[in-house]
């Protein structure tokens with residue numbers, strides 16, 4: 210029984226090694242489940258400006274890590290990379306300079322965590338709309354992705 214498990218583990222290890230051997234050296238980024246939180250502009254001009262956020266999973270199939278260092282979009286006046294932290298029971302968002310995407314791993318941007326913050330929206334984001342966002346990576350350069358607008 211022990212031997213069977215050992216053999217199984219060995220086989221899995223070999224398979225994993227074989228998979229990684231095929232992986233390119235350079236970062237190879239894939240984007241999954243890219244979406245933006247639906248938001249409406251305030252109808253009252255004295256109200257605070259509307260904000261939203263873009264979330265996604267960034268998978269790196271290459272061996273070398275990369276970093277998301279900037280983002281831009283036409284739908285908002287300001288676009289920032291944010292993280293969410295809870296300190297003394299208070300949940301706060303803060304701006305960060307980069308999001309790391311290690312080699313052969315993934316980075317998840319999701320509600321309550323990392324996100325691309327859209328500040329001062331210029332238009333309504335209705336469910337079903339698509340939003341274009343340009344992501345800038347340290348090594349992979351600029352990549353445009355489309356986010357589907359939906360309710361969280």
Ligand SMILES: [Cu+2]
Pocket residue numbers: 262291292302303324325326
């Ligand atoms: Cu934020």
